[in-house]
Amino acid sequence: MNVLELRGIHAAYDRIDVLFGVDLEVPESSVVALLGPNGAGKSTALRVAAGLHAPSSGDVLVAGRRVNGVRPEELARRGLCLIPEGRGIFPNLTVRENLRMMSYTGTSEAVIDERAFLRFPRLKERFTQTAGTLSGGEQQMLAMARGLATDPALLILDELSMGLAPIIVEELYEIVAQVAREGVSILVVEQFASTVLGVADFAAIIVHGRIARAGRPAELRDDLSKAYLGA
Ligand SMILES: Nc1ncnc2c1ncn2[C@@H]1O[C@H](COP(=O)(O)OP(=O)(O)O)[C@@H](O)[C@H]1O
Ligand SMILES: [Mg+2]
Structure with a gap:
């Protein structure tokens, strides 16, 4: 059972398309990392998942149920928690x-x-x-x-590491791993990848609004070291 699933999500701001058919799954009790460069559409995908931005097409499923159009407060009540970029x-x-x-x-x-x-x-x-x-x-x-x-059943973290020293990021990810061991599923977005890959069960790379690669972190390390992440 997937706690969260995005199926063929297209999203736009005004008439400008920024997501082009994004598929993403967060299986129960797993940590999923969504990685990609600035402007790739990571935050938009999270906002769509949390009901804060309506997709132009595609489906959002929470615990197997289609939730397109469900209010963010109702999704929160169903166990979905988004910690936005900038921490909120x-x-x-x-x-x-x-x-x-x-x-x-x-x-x-x-x-x-x-x-x-x-x-x-x-x-x-x-x-x-x-x-x-x-x-x-x-x-x-x-x-x-x-x-x-x-x-919550699913914790969504947008750029946990933003502006923090590497040692603090490591400390936070140890806590993330602990929370995951307690059975909370986690979807975490990061621009820079290394620490999150240590705790993630699955990872996906989004570039220009499309999932470029998805798989186990070990399978993605080579792709991540390529130029588009600037690493
Ligand atoms: N509120 C907004 N209005 C218009 N365009 C936006 C808005 N938020 C994001 N965008 C654009 O959508 C694209 C994806 O942005 P975003 O999802 O924030 O990417 P990321 O989180 O990966 O940096 C970018 O081109 C960005 O400029
Ligand atoms: Mg962002």
């Missing part, structure tokens, strides 16, 4: 306020705090601090803690 936290609110805001989903504040501290002990130390004053890595931890507060 509220910089002027404290860590506590950012976390407790998620209680609108029905999870109690105590459970939300407990889940967050268990995975990210650093957030306990920063609990009363304003989110905007956290380090980049801590902000990403807060974003993930917010997403995981609702116990």
Whole structure:
């Protein structure tokens, strides 16, 4: 069973096509990496998956059911959680306020705090601090803690590593691997590939709105080292 499936997705902004028949599967309890250069259509594909951007054609399936046109809030209720590029936290609110805001989903504040501290002990130390004053890595931890507060079936991460030092990226991906071991499926988008390939079960490379290659990370390493990723 696939937690998420994109079938033949075409998408456009105004009349400009940016996705041209994208197929992507996230099997249950797996980590899937969607990789590709800037402007390839990665974020658009994620926004289509999360119901934030309507495809011009093609189907989005969540747990085997077609969900085209279903509202983002309803998809969230069905277990899909998107952490957008730029993390989507509220910089002027404290860590506590950012976390407790998620209680609108029905999870109690105590459970939300407990889940967050268990995975990210650093957030306990920063609990009363304003989110905007956290380090980049801590902000990403807060974003993930917010997403995981609702116990999603699928966590979607857009450019987890953006702007972070390699050692912090590695630390975050260890947490991603841990979350995956707990049974949460993960779809992660990255522009630069190396760390994510270490935790991904499957990977796909998107170039100019088309999936150029898909397979096991080991099968894709050569393609990734080619010029279009600038590596
Ligand atoms: N809101 C938007 N309006 C118009 N064009 C956009 C918008 N967002 C993205 N695009 C264009 O769509 C293409 C794919 O963008 P995006 O999905 O953000 O790529 P990626 O995440 O891989 O960098 C790019 O050419 C980008 O310029
Ligand atoms: Mg993007």
